[in-house]
Amino acid sequence: MTTSPADKPKSYFPLAGGGNDGWSTEDEATATCFCSAVQLKFPTQGPGLVNKFVCNCSDCHKITASMFASNFTIADTHLTHVRGRENLTAYGQSRTIATGSTMTNYFCKTCGTLMYRVSSGSPGMSILRIGTVDDFALHETKLKPSVEQFIKTRVGWLHGVEGTVADNEGTVVSWKL
Ligand SMILES: [Zn+2]
Ligand SMILES: [Zn+2]
Numbered sequence: 001m002t003t004s005p006a007d008k009p010k011s012y013f014p015l016a017g018g019g020n021d022g023w024s025t026e027d028e029a030t031a032t033c034f035c036s037a038v039q040l041k042f043p044t045q046g047p048g049l050v051n052k053f054v055c056n057c058s059d060c061h062k063i064t065a066s067m068f069a070s071n072f073t074i075a076d077t078h079l080t081h082v083r084g085r086e087n088l089t090a091y092g093q094s095r096t097i098a099t100g101s102t103m104t105n106y107f108c109k110t111c112g113t114l115m116y117r118v119s120s121g122s123p124g125m126s127i128l129r130i131g132t133v134d135d136f137a138l139h140e141t142k143l144k145p146s147v148e149q150f151i152k153t154r155v156g157w158l159h160g161v162e163g164t165v166a167d168n169e170g171t172v173v174s175w176k177l
Contacts, residue, residue, distance in 0.1 A: 009137040017111070022134020030082065031132040035111035038084030042128065044142045048078025050125060053147040054161050056154035059096050063105055063114055067155050070130040071117075072143050079126055084108070088115065097121075 011024050019036025023029070024044070031040045043049055050073040060069035092104030101121030107114050116126040130143050148160060149167040160166065 009141055012136040013134055014136055019134075024135040024138060029138055030134050031115070031128055032134055033084070033108040033111055033113035033115060033132065035108060035113075037087045037110050038108045038113070038115055039082040040115065040128065040132075041080040041082050042074045043078050044138060048075050049073075049142075050075055051147065052130070052143055052145045053149055054145045054164065055149050056152075056158075057150040058153055059103070060150075061153075063117075067158060070145060071127050072130055073125050073127050074116075076124050076126055094120075 013020070013022055017032075017034035017036060019032045019039070021030075021036075021039075022032050027043055027045055028041060029044050031042065032038065052072040053070075055069045055071060056067070061067055063069070087109050088106045089109045090104050090106050092102045094100055094102040097103050097119070099121050101119045104118050104120075105114055106116050106118070113132060114129060115132060116128045118126055130139055130145075133139060133143060145161050145164050147167055148154075148164040149169075151160075151166050151168045154160070
């Protein structure tokens with residue numbers, strides 16, 4: 001099947017939270033917190049976009065307040081804080097990380113949105129959240145997860161992400177989350 005420009009999904013920016021200035025281009029897009037104080041800019045292709053994955057680990061249950069996290073990793077050399085970096089607060093711990101690395105989470109101080117995580121074992125990489133990306137069309141296309149990990153702690157009422165590599169231990173993506 002060939003694709004033409006007409007087949008490309010149209011950008012769609014649903015109304016969500018306090019902001020309305022998200023955007024995307026052919027190769028870049030924004031991710032914004034719920035209150036809009038914090039906004040990131042990132043590339044939607046390699047080499048800046050490193051991987052895309054769903055995680056069912058017990059830490060992800062807690063930090064998302066949901067039953068899985070949908071993530072993508074961006075090389076810090078390609079990540080821009082558009083605004084609100086000073087409005088991020090950090091919480092990190094290593095107790096639950098099998099490798100012993102410290103995983104530090106960066107939240108918006110105002111609304112609590114988790115914007116990204118950083119592992120001491122993978123310096124230079126930030127793990128962003130697909131749900132903070134403003135253009136819904138990217139959730140369906142360029143940011144669609146290719147790996148699903150920690151299947152052993154996936155709840156029985158979820159049945160896996162279509163088209164992903166299932167990884168019980170979190171070893172395909174090379175760091176524990
Ligand atoms: Zn916020
Ligand atoms: Zn996880």
